[in-house]
Amino acid sequence: MALELNWAGRVRFGAMLALGVSLLALPATTTNVFAQTAQGTPPGSAGAAPAPDNGTKPIMDQVVLDLLKKAMTRIASAPSFSVETFGTREVPTSQGQMLTLFDSADVEIKRPDKLMAEIRAGDSEIDVYYDGKTIALSDDKAKLYAVADAPATLDAFLTDAAKTQGIHLPMADFLASDPYAQLTAGLTNAYDAGTTDLNGTSVRHLVFAKPGVEYQLWLDSKTDLPRMMAVTYVDAPRAPRFSVSFRDWKFRDRPDSKFRFSPNKSAAKIDFLPAPK
DSSP states (O other): OOOOBOTTOOBOOHHHHGGGOOTTOOBSSSSSOBOOOOOOOOTTSTTOOOOOOSSSOOOBOHHHHHHHHHHHHHHHHOSEEEEEEEEEEEEEOTTSOEEEEEEEEEEEEETTTEEEEEEEETTEEEEEEEOSSEEEEEETTTTEEEEEEOOSSHHHHHHHHHHHHOOOOTTHHHHSSOHHHHHHTTOSEEEEEEEEEETTEEEEEEEEEETTEEEEEEEETTTOOEEEEEEEETTSTTOOEEEEEEEEEEOOOOOGGGGOOOOOTTOEEOOBOOOOO
8 A cells, every 4th residue: 555545635654654664663453554663771781671481591692792783883873874675574464364565665864864765565656755854755656745844863753753653664773873772672582593695695693582572683794784684573463574685785975965855746745644543
């Protein structure tokens, strides 16, 4: 679904953009909309969640945490970067079956307050622009766009867009100013599953768990950058899974004009619907 119009001519882009959920967010319902992860506390702090009592001894491998921190520090410290993502997600239907859906996105970031994403899923083609002042979503195929005020920083924007408009952007945990804190909040397990080959690239296979969520991360052995991530929501009905692969990481400066939205003259402006309760 690209757009959901009501009689007043307003739009809910959030239904389609749920494909870009924060990777460690727990499903909010049994629909295709997931809630975004809240900022958390790193492992070893007072806020870390206790390990589940399932008869196994938790593993918290400091080497694995150091590898994760190294990778996330490179992403967090980059003034600008771009990456292509390819995702799969499972969503339950009213018939009790699980559907596997696919999406792709080209994401550009300029810290601390700019984002541009071209998101493709099914027949949806949505472009997202954030420039530190406004958020704009555009569907050129439908010749529609919506614009709204936005917070002044990327961190605040990611939270506000999810809360007020139901928009969950691609790889949101990696876009935060402290992705390491996002990924390690409440961890109960962190261990190394060894080195393997992923599409011709040597990768380190790291495994993590927190209450309700299990996730795996494959880091490029040469660059330390993420090549793939897989998440299972173990406490949700049917334990749906979400995975995303990454390619073509580029760390380069981009002009501010890249993140500035200019509507097509033939497109009609409509309003956002509020996020579903």
